[in-house]
Amino acid sequence: xxxxxxxxxxxxxxxxxxxxxxxxxxxxxxxxxxxxxxxxxxxxxxxxxxxxxxxxxxxxxxxxxxxxxxxxxxxxxxxxxxxxxxxxxxxxxxxxxxxxxxxxxxxxxxxxxxxxxxxxxxxxxxxxxxxxxxxxxxxxxxxxxxxxxxxxxxxxxxxxxxxxxxxxxxxxxxxxxxxxxxxxxx
Numbered sequence: 001x002x003x004x005x006x007x008x009x010x011x012x013x014x015x016x017x018x019x020x021x022x023x024x025x026x027x028x029x030x031x032x033x034x035x036x037x038x039x040x041x042x043x044x045x046x047x048x049x050x051x052x053x054x055x056x057x058x059x060x061x062x063x064x065x066x067x068x069x070x071x072x073x074x075x076x077x078x079x080x081x082x083x084x085x086x087x088x089x090x091x092x093x094x095x096x097x098x099x100x101x102x103x104x105x106x107x108x109x110x111x112x113x114x115x116x117x118x119x120x121x122x123x124x125x126x127x128x129x130x131x132x133x134x135x136x137x138x139x140x141x142x143x144x145x146x147x148x149x150x151x152x153x154x155x156x157x158x159x160x161x162x163x164x165x166x167x168x169x170x171x172x173x174x175x176x177x178x179x180x181x182x183x184x185x186x
Contacts, residue, residue, distance in 0.1 A: 001023075001036060002022075002023050002025055002028070002036070007025070007026075008025055009024055009122060009127075009128075009129040009130070010130055011024055011131055011132075011133060012130065012131070012132045012133070013132075013135050014132060014161045015046065015134065015135050015136060015140070015142075015160060015161065016046075017162050018046050020041070022037060024036065024122065026121065026123040026127075027121050027123055027124075028122075030084050030085075030121070030125075031062070033066075034064045034066070037061070037064060038057065038058065042057060049162075055140055055141055056139060057137075058137040058138070058139070064135055064136070064137045065085055065143075066084075066085065066133045066134070066135050067079035067081050067085075067133060067134040067136070067159055068080065068082045068125075068131075068133055068134075069178040075176065076175070078159070079133075079134040079157065079158065079159045082133070083119060083125065084119055084125055132178040136159050141160075142159065142160030143159070163178075
């Protein structure tokens, strides 16, 4: 686990009615964040809010998928699979690199492009401190893994996340935010 400091970020990871707050280094990979999330879920457990039965956790943190809000200003639009979840394949012929040191540096990085490796961390993916991400795995009771990860998520897919809402003193329904600030209406 990452020790909280002024340089760490807090990510809000949501599934169903559960929110897990993780302090993460903004340059840690999403694989590391998934491992921390799975460790936190193993320590605390997660239950189905309707039946109060424990939900079986995945065997490996690589089975967890993270999704980001489609529109951070409108939480009802749902969540879409984060771009860091898509594997990037780049052959040497398509890399546009030359000979010698340029080609050697591509091999030294394991063939991964620099842009792809940068997007594998919260800061590189354009997230901010306090960002909300949804998480799921096959067998969580919400997602069965049948959809093709390459297809575009349909709007309104909430990934099983239930957003908190309340009526204020004036009868206006307020919904929790997913990382975007409210615009002034006046």
